[in-house]
Each structure stands twice: as structure tokens, then as C-alpha cells.
Amino acid sequence: MAPVKVFGSAAFTNVARVLVCLEEVGAEYEIVDIDFHVREHKGPEHLARNPFGQVPAFQDGDLMLFQSRAISPYVLRKYKTSADDEAVNLLREGSPEESALVDAWLDVEALRYDPAMNSVFVQHRVVPALGGTPDEEVIGESVEKLREVLDVYEARLAKHRYLAGDFVSLADLSHFPEAHYFMEMPYAAVFDSYPRVRAWLEDIFSRPAVKKVVELMSKDFH
Amino acid sequence: MAPVKVFGSAAFTNVARVLVCLEEVGAEYEIVDIDFHVREHKGPEHLARNPFGQVPAFQDGDLMLFQSRAISPYVLRKYKTSADDEAVNLLREGSPEESALVDAWLDVEALRYDPAMNSVFVQHRVVPALGGTPDEEVIGESVEKLREVLDVYEARLAKHRYLAGDFVSLADLSHFPEAHYFMEMPYAAVFDSYPRVRAWLEDIFSRPAVKKVVELMSKDFH
Known part of the structure; x- marks a missing residue:
């Protein structure tokens, strides 16, 4: 069986979400880089793969x-060996x-x-990289929206070990790509008020599949 | 079997999305209104139902x-009589x-x-209702984003009768609640450039389940 192909580098959070599912189930896959500098992502070949x-x-x-949130369940279903296989029952x-x-x-x-986290990332990392100045008001509003989400998560994680219940799932894993970048930014201090969320993230980041993808993300981010 | 309960009125697009699934499968259900004027949605009883x-x-x-996009598949799975039942195989x-x-x-x-459509709705209907003035710049940007989406839909619907393929699915139905309000706004003219999208929407709006929910939405919107 030819390995499945993932188009796009691991540095993109939406790509990393798919890769972690492939790693969790131990699937063979091939990453095909798309060259954004030459606008390959807007070329006919890539538009046939992803119309956006x-x-x-x-x-x-x-x-x-x-x-990514349609590809991920597909991957998890395809390689699921049995309904009782906890390892891949995500x-x-x-x-x-x-x-x-x-x-x-x-x-x-x-x-x-994701929108709250990503908005901070865009202002703090992408805007300066393009020669602009981060909009602190946008950052402030996004961090406020993130707090509203984390308030709910902290309460939820007081009752259950993971978001959907006492079992790890795709819902948990799906959070790590944005968190990976966010934790390197000064705004990461917002998580200090959420000890259960912090412990939950540490748990997710300790998974071998996540470690593997974090490695790929770091290598690709330049 | 006690009927399932839906909390929130049909006028909310996210509620309408769930109701149309219940109507499609012919399930019994009860709508329980939440009184936003007395902030019942932020009271402890409702927060226990929906933490946001x-x-x-x-x-x-x-x-x-x-x-709503988690409740809808649950409803469709629960009342699915068989994998071959086209009527509810959404x-x-x-x-x-x-x-x-x-x-x-x-x-x-x-x-x-949804975000593009909803942003126009908020500016055109909600902001004036609260005594404010619509932000035409926000409306313009949102209509532009909507056009980018409709460009892709028009091309897709040239190849397939519905978005996911030549079969109607939840992906199609999920679009009607925002479209119902949008089509009453002056910006609806944007759809004139997308004849296939228009025909596809007409097809969706002709479904008995959709007609039923549109009736409930119109009754509740005040």
C-alpha cells in the first residue's frame, strides 16, 4: 500500500494536527512541501487538492x-485496528x-x-516578519477571548481528566499545535492562572506522537 | 421514550441547524426557550448545559x-434506521x-x-437594533470573504450536485440558517453572480424539513 501524502509542511498548525494523528496510529506517510514563496499554494495543481x-x-x-479536522478523523478511522484498541481510540x-x-x-x-491563539500568533510573529508592527489592541482582545475559553477548560478539567471525559481524544490532541507556538511567546503567562489546563497540556505534550511532530515543526519553522 | 430537548429558540441559526436534523429524521423533540432578556443564558442552570x-x-x-455541529451528527446517528436509508443518510x-x-x-x-455571513447579519440587523450604526467597512470585508467562499462553491457545484458529492448531506443543510436571514438583506444580490449556488440553495430550501424550520424561525424572530 502506497503511503498517504500530506501536502504542506509541519510548521503549519493545521498540518501538524493531521501529522499527529498519523503518528498516533503509526501510519506510513509522506510529506510533500508546498513552496509558498513561489505561490505554489495558489497554482492549479495545488488548487485541485485544496480549493482554498x-x-x-x-x-x-x-x-x-x-x-485538517476532516482529514484527522479519516486517518484515525482508517488505521483503527479495533473498537477496543485504546491506543488509537481517539x-x-x-x-x-x-x-x-x-x-x-x-x-x-x-x-x-484556535482563532484566539492564532490571532496572537499572527500579530506577534507574522506581522513583524512582514515588516509591520503588531496591533496590541488586537492582541489584548484575543488574549481576553482566550481567557474566556480557558475559564471553561479549567472548570471542565476539574471534573474530567480530558476535555471530552476521562479519556484522551482528538479533541485534546487538536490543541497542541497552536499551544506549541503560544508557549514561546510572552503572552504564555496567561496560562499561569490555569493550573489544570497547564497540567493537561503537559500531559498532551508528553505523548510520543506529539513529541515527534513538535520536532518536525521546529525543524521546519524558519 | 421521552423526547429530546433543544434549549434555545429556532430564531438562532445554531439552533435551527439542530432542528433541521431532528425534522429530517422525524424525531420527537421539545424546544425549551431560554430568556436572554433576563440573562437566563448566563445563569447557573443554563451554564451547566452549555458552559459558554x-x-x-x-x-x-x-x-x-x-x-450545533456536534449535536447534529449525534441526532442523525441516533435516528438512522439503516445504513441504506437514503432519507436520513446525511x-x-x-x-x-x-x-x-x-x-x-x-x-x-x-x-x-458562517463567520462571513454572520458578520454581515450582526452589522445589518443586530447593531441597529441595539441603537448603533452598522460598520460598512466590516460589511464590505465580510461580503468579500463570502465571495471567496462562493467562488469555490460555484466551481464545486459545477462538478457535483451537492458540496460533498452527488448526494445531499449535513454539509449542505448546515448552510440554510444563515442563508435564510442573508437572503432578506440588500447584500443578497451577491448571489446573483453564482447561479449554481443559487440553485443549490433553492434545492435545500425546498426540503420539507427545512421549510418547517424556516417557519419556526420566522415565528420566533422578533
């Missing part, structure tokens, strides 16, 4: 997919209730956590 | 859920490829289409 001209795109034989699809809770907290990550 | 103090929340026996989970494509286009709806 972004990364990741994902290829498994005849199937071409985009959107969707909990054996239980309608548990899998709905995984969906709910993954949606929170996508719609609340 | 928003609607919808959803109760099925002991299970309490939030996030997730296509019998095929890993098709269900991944449904996930991908649902993600596009959540992350690209």
Missing part, C-alpha cells in the same frame, strides 16, 4: 481531502455519547480556542 | 451536549471517503461561510 489554496491537503489513493465512535462529546470539544477548539 | 452560556444546548436523557458514514468529504465541507461552512 491552503494547507494541508491529503491524498489517499483516489481520495483527495482538505480541512474518536470514541464505539459510544454515540462519547463521540458526540469529542465532536463538541473539537468544535470548541476550532471555533473558539 | 450560549444556545443551543441539547438533552437526551443523561447526555447533555452543546455545539452523514454517509457507510463510506469512509464520503463521510470525510461531508466533514470537510461542514468544516468549510463552520470556518469560512
